[in-house]
Amino acid sequence: MASAVNSPECDYLRSITALYVFAGEQAELIHVNEQLSSLDRHIAELNTLRSTLHRRTVQLQNQLLPIYTFPLEILSYIFQLVVGPENYHRYSGGCYQECLRQAFVLSSVSSHFRHVAFGTSELWDRISLQIVEDKAIGNISPLLQHCISCASRNVSLCIFERRSNEDYRDTRSVIENFITLETTRKVKIFHLHGSTHVWMWIPEINAPSFPMIETLAITCEEIKATDFRKIDFGEMNNLTRLVIIGSDWLDVPIILPPSLQYLGISTVSQKVFVSLLYQCPNLVECSADTGRELDGPPFTKPLILNHLRRLQTGAMNAITMSSSLQYLQLPSLESLELNHFNERPSLDIVPFCCNVSATLTSLAISTRSKTLDYEDLHQLCRFSFPKLRDLRFTSIYVEPLMSVIHSLSPLDTESNNPRPLNLPALEFIIFNSPLCSEGDPRILLDLLKNWWSDEALYLHVQLRPFLSSEAVWTPALREEFRLIKGSRQIKITWGHNEITESPAPLESQP
Structure with a gap:
């Protein structure tokens, strides 16, 4: 028997339905199911719309907070303070690691923070890479590329290499990925610390690969003095600071650029030390361990270091010999x-x-x-x-x-x-x-x-x-x-x- 059905009171259903007369219950069931399906689709669309509006509400509320109303320059400066600017000139791998960790924390807070963080080069220009036993290094290359791309033209890089003598393949892989002009062209400060494979890095350190380098520090207990013959320091015209720390006596001649202002050598022969001083007319600070007896002639021609202000060295030194006083002048010490x-x-x-x-x-x-x-x-x-x-x-x-x-x-x-x-x-x-x-x-x-x-x-x-x-x-x-x-x-x-x-x-x- 036919029956007349009125739709429930719903604006959405009222717009798409009217008074229907069904020939039987089967026809009515089909019609109700169609209405349910249509209503389910509508509810899903409403939920999607609600979620979109809710997200936009949260965004607008966040953007009205004081931190989001700051000019980008001020927020960027705040980020610089967070990573510790008081340690900016400290050449410490631990300091570099902490700064980089804080940079990633800041960039993960929100999309707005990420935008500002990626545009703040000071967050990414101190990079610390560790190549140690039982530590995966597959993420070193993308990490380095990210930092280099976000950093300015003033990158400080610390590399720590501590692996067994036999395990040199990872070190070679890192060198091949790192020593490219795209990454090294921005490096101004390079600290290389290691115990076994530093000798693999030495031939790669040169003026074409590091055209902007100003500070170079090499620390290795097992490096040999002869390895430094493979570095042409003399071509590094921007180099102002050089530190060489090792257990082997540096008794081979090396060429230094006249731009050098700071020289630190842990163990150096007297003869080589004297020759280095003649090459550095702009030296401001010098630290050298010359504990051995004099192994060559002292100063034989005048040497005037007008800019030398700080000197740390052994007492058994050609500098302190009475016979050297007639040649050596340090008017600013x-x-x-x-x-x-x-x-x-x-x-x-x-x-x-x-x-x-x-x-x-x-x-x-x-x-x-x-x-x-x-x-x-x-x-x-x-x-x-x-x-x-x-x-x-x-x-x-x-x-x-x-x-x-x-x-x-x-x-x-x-x-x-x-x-x-x-x-x-x-x-x-x-x-x-x-x-x-x-x-x-x-x-x-x-x-x-x-x-x-x-x-x-x-x-x-x-x-x-x-x-x-x-x-x-x-x-x-x-x-x-x-x-x-x-x-x-x-x-x-x-x-x-x-x-x-x-x-x-x-x-x-x-």
Whole structure:
């Protein structure tokens, strides 16, 4: 029997249906199923529309937040602060890794952050790659390509290579992927650290591959001096900093560019060191370990290093020889650190120190001698250093330090002077003995009784005697030190603790 059916109250269904008269229930069922299917499609479209509108609402709400209303330049600057700009000039692989990790974190927050992060070159120009045992390196190439593409023309790169001697194929693969002009053309700072396969990198380091390089540091315990013959440093016209650290003595001649301003070599022969100085007229800072005896002639022609301000080297050096003073001129030297590693008491460095005394502001001397020649000490401590502010002596024995304190103390004729007249600018004096066998507080206190009275002169004596603990400082000795010190700036560190009126609590002692 035929039946009349009214559609349910729904605007969507009302627009597509009307009053139907069905011949039977079968026809009505077909019609209802068609309506259900149509309604399901409509609901799906509504859900899609709702999701789209909801996402847009969230986007608009986020864009109204303060962080999204910042100009891109300000947000980019904030990102630079996040990655640690205070460490920007620190050449540390760990620092590079942390900066790169934070860069990826920032770029994964949102599409807006990713857009700003990828456009902030400072997030990507410090790259650290590690080639170590049991670590997959398949992602090194895409990581490097991403960083190079996002970075500016000022990339700093640290490569750490630590793999077994037999496992060199991965290293060769990385070299082949890395040493392309597309990646190396932006590198200005390159640090290469390794233990086994650094020699594979050496031939690839050249001016055509690294046209912009300014800083090059190579550290390897097993690299041979002859390997450096494969690098033509002389063609690197932009190179200003060169560091070579290895266990093998650098005793082969190498060519350096005149642009070099900083030179650091861990172990170098005297002959090679002298030849390097002649090649670097613009040198500002130099650090070299020349512990061996002189293996060649000292300076034989004039050498004027007008720009050299900081020098750290061994005392047994062609530079410090009296015969070299007629050839060598260092008119701008401000900081001098000499390692007197021989065990002879004579201080051969005195003539050289006096020769550069007019400009020195900092002088540090380390010695392994058990005693020091009194005449040499007296000449050094009584010579005029008009600009010297910082004076440091380090010795593994206590006796040399006590001798220096005695030589610096006022003479009977100077008892009315508050400070040494030959050291008018002196501010800090530090005596350090990190591994001395024993120490006697009585000897030290007797020397300090005659110390200068100027309250602006700071004296710090650091002793770490492993056969004499802080317990040797009895209450009577502490009280005597308090009276000697008075209003003067005198500090004594015994072991790990500062000597005060009362002993340090036990929990603070190591």
